Amino acid sequence: MTTWHAELSRPGGAPPDLTAAHRPGPAARVRQPALDYYLVHPDGPGGSAAAPEGLVVEEFVLGEDCAAVRLDAAAWTPADGHWWDCAAFSRSIRVDAELRRRVVGVPRHEAATAYRRLGGGELPGEEVLRGHFHDGQPLSTAAPLRLDPRPAGTGPRDSRVYRVLFAADLRPDGLANLGGVWRMASTGDPADPQARIIGVAARRVGADSFTWHLRRIGGGGPWCLDLTADLAAGGGGALGPLLRELTTTLRMQGLIPVTIERFS
Incomplete structure (x- = not known):
């Protein structure tokens, strides 16, 4: 178990509830051209200047109208040696300022370099990485406010x-x-x-x-x-x-x- 898991169970209460009432079906999914990659640096002196201790990969799943309906996430550390679903950790990044300072967004090629240096070998392809998303976080959605009486998509x-x-x-x-x-x-x-x-x-x-x-x-x-x-x-x-x-x-x-x- 990594220190990340321990960090999520520390006192202070759970992150705010971002969930909606249901998980969207496959028809609502709009495939994105690339995932989001983050390096997670160790806590303490050095901060983001120190070598990363692991990676987080995320994807916002969009509905048919291009609003986000779910956030999927997976993480990897050398200590674990395998990818694991990290929906709770991903939520915490967004509500915990101290944890967020350790997380740096990077393009895929930089994530691949860090993964190799940490002993993971070649970074898996994006479809393989998506296979590690198991318990994504549904995001609250609401019907858009319509100021035009015509149905959406009608008219010029x-x-x-x-x-x-x-x-x-x-x-x-x-x-x-x-x-x-x-x-x-x-x-x-x-x-x-x-x-x-x-x-x-x-x-x-x-x-x-x-x-x-x-x-x-x-x-x-x-x-x-x-x-x-x-x-x-x-x-x-x-x-x-x-x-x-x-x-x-x-x-x-x-x-x-x-x-x-x-x-x-």
């Missing part, structure tokens, strides 16, 4: 609003990196505790238009990305991949995604 356009909620904080160079990657226009000073919308960017994919705002929730509070999607009739194929891309970009800047909600 389908306008939707999504929010991707994050824990942790941006790396010091995060905003500068986002400005380059997204051509994001600055709209607020992050040093100002009253500033909420920090930047805005947009993209057009075929006949679909997307605009997203990087927002801080409260002074010094968590971050979120609000995406407005204006989809052409019969379109929307770019929505899921774009949500994945934007979430991954922010994850690489130090944020940890909590959920993807559809507001309208």
Whole structure:
């Protein structure tokens, strides 16, 4: 048993309940192009500068409307020598600031290098890794607020609003990196505790238009990305991949995604 298991059973109560009433069926699953990889560093002096002690692999499962319905997770450490479902640990990352400081999001190739150096050999393929997801955490969902009386998807356009909620904080160079990657226009000073919308960017994919705002929730509070999607009739194929891309970009800047909600 790893120290991670012991850490989850320490006093202080269970993480807040994020569960919904049911687990979605296979028809609701939208396969993502890649999983999310994290290195977990040891507690104590050195922190993230020390060699990692293990890996966590996650996947947000999206429903048909691209809102997150479940978070799957698995972990590996040299001490265990095998992959194990870590839904409880994954939840704790998002509510325990001290634990979260030990967790660093990385691209797959960096996770593969760490896995090899820790004695795991070649990192398994993503379908094999998904096979270690056994007890995913369902995420609370609600029907989107409809301001248009027409049924969803009817008419010439389908306008939707999504929010991707994050824990942790941006790396010091995060905003500068986002400005380059997204051509994001600055709209607020992050040093100002009253500033909420920090930047805005947009993209057009075929006949679909997307605009997203990087927002801080409260002074010094968590971050979120609000995406407005204006989809052409019969379109929307770019929505899921774009949500994945934007979430991954922010994850690489130090944020940890909590959920993807559809507001309208």
